[in-house]
Amino acid sequence: MNPRLAKALVNGLLIGFAVVSLAPLLWMLSVSFMAKGEATVFPPPLLPSTLTLANYRELFERNGLGRYLFNSTLIASAVTLLSLAFNLAAGYAFAKLKFRGRENLFKTLLGALVIPDRSR
Numbered sequence: 001m002n003p004r005l006a007k008a009l010v011n012g013l014l015i016g017f018a019v020v021s022l023a024p025l026l027w028m029l030s031v032s033f034m035a036k037g038e039a040t041v042f043p044p045p046l047l048p049s050t051l052t053l054a055n056y057r058e059l060f061e062r063n064g065l066g067r068y069l070f071n072s073t074l075i076a077s078a079v080t081l082l083s084l085a086f087n088l089a090a091g092y093a094f095a096k097l098k099f100r101g102r103e104n105l106f107k108t109l110l111g112a113l114v115i116p117d118r119s120r
């Protein structure tokens with residue numbers, strides 16, 4: 001098979017899979033800007049007839065999404081900074097310091113990264 005044809009075929013398949021994967025997400029985004037009841041008509045429109053932010057306003061005002069978003073951002077930032085500090089120190093220790101058992105500890109750490117987390 002011609003390499004250019006094979007490359008075009010693979011890229012076409014990848015683009016097709018990407019479109020199929022992203023279509024539901026784009027549909028949800030489109031529906032979020034529709035007025036109430038507009039998405040339930042048959043056949044449903046692909047794009048809203050008029051853009052409205054009422055759904056987002058209701059999320060933030062009535063359901064308190066702003067507070068949830070702030071809390072999630074705060075916790076994610078704190079965990080990321082703490083993880084960065086520990087991993088930076090561990091990386092420095094493995095790269096620069098020579099200590100007994102360093103190679104075995106590093107191999108154990110690498111092996112532990114392969115094990116999936118089933119706690120969730």
